[in-house]
Amino acid sequence: MSATDPARVPPGGKPRRGRPRAAATPERRRQIIAAATEAFAQQGFNGASFAAIAERVGMTLPGLLHYFPRKTDLLLAILDERDRETVALIAAHTGGPQGGWAGMKRALHELCRRNAEIPEIVQMFSALSAESLGREHPARGWFETRTREVNAGLAAMLEQARLNGEIRADADPGIIATEIAATMDGLQIAWLRMPDRVDLVRQFDLYLERLDGSIRAS
Amino acid sequence: MSATDPARVPPGGKPRRGRPRAAATPERRRQIIAAATEAFAQQGFNGASFAAIAERVGMTLPGLLHYFPRKTDLLLAILDERDRETVALIAAHTGGPQGGWAGMKRALHELCRRNAEIPEIVQMFSALSAESLGREHPARGWFETRTREVNAGLAAMLEQARLNGEIRADADPGIIATEIAATMDGLQIAWLRMPDRVDLVRQFDLYLERLDGSIRAS
């Protein structure tokens, strides 16, 4: 990060003086997010204490507040960051808008495969997702928006596949999109609860295969 | 409740003296459980305050502690009570051990139908279920045991149906049992998040129908 780094030049265009963002800072942020992910996964947003997260990265609470002025800010930062990575992974495997039903299945399989490697993050999402059903929860809106978007995205791809003649004309894209998302979420919880008895990837693959068999154009 | 009520006679057989359980007590318990269900649904176990639950039934915290000496006791009491009702509902619709796959589908449909009428209770279960994935959660063991039992029960019925020739020989009862439970849980969360856009019963019926089509013996 040099003095000519665009990030160093504020909107006004005037170069700033003083100590710039230290090299260690992005690393600190990563540490904080890792610690918070673990804490939220284990105790939820309400249950996890902000001070305990600070302590886990070797900081005091005000030190942490320097990075995230409120607990809610940290929560939303984590969710956004993770979501961006997931969107990227999906985009990388669908095979683009032309990927069709085959591309969609491939992307879903890959998403599941990756999730099976990051249980603590999946657990954080599962815990926060359910917790956020509460009326006053700070991530309620976030999860609602995300659910809507994921569903719309899946439904649009299914609609395309239907028009392509890949899947049956009487398959309802909205219904199937909701089902796929819900089944994935539910299987993840089942897997997290008993990792030794549930094979997430195999379980999801078999579901997808059966779904495929019942909606693919014959 | 009379003096000859068996519940009044302690294990020793000696009749007790003093003020017996007042008529209002079972009603109080019901009130407490209703209030706690609502609180746990909205804020989870860790997020909901014991004192707030007491206040909701017009009591002080020590008054509530008279009924449930620790917060955890109340949690487990709620879970047990609800679960017993669910078991009863299932038993009432399977058509007994001879009900087979048809009875199983009927019972699952009825369970879903009833759940659609008690969103706050489903929400409490969903919230606590995900929250209980945390390593130190007081209901962790409860949910694990329950999951195991539900799965074993479903798998046993599927195995029976397979032996009866109702479903295909290559359908794996364990896999399908896990999938059914997971999909139901996932759909419930989707429904709770957007009740206006997800029709729980229809969504689950369509899933079951498609599952049926792909595993029924041909």
Add this chain to the structure above:
DNA sequence: TAATTTACATACTAAGTGATAGGTAAAATG
């Protein structure tokens, strides 16, 4: 009526909770 038990309440404690106020040392820049 006297003894006993219930169903609470008042008052309290020790330990957290997220957040604020104000300071300081180090680093980078002009």
Add this chain to the structure above:
DNA sequence: CATTTTACCTATCACTTAGTATGTAAATTA
């Protein structure tokens, strides 16, 4: 070197948390 900014820390705040210790009025029975 002087200035500025960062990246924290100490101390404190007003509240809330689950839980305890103790008391008491009412209900019931011997």
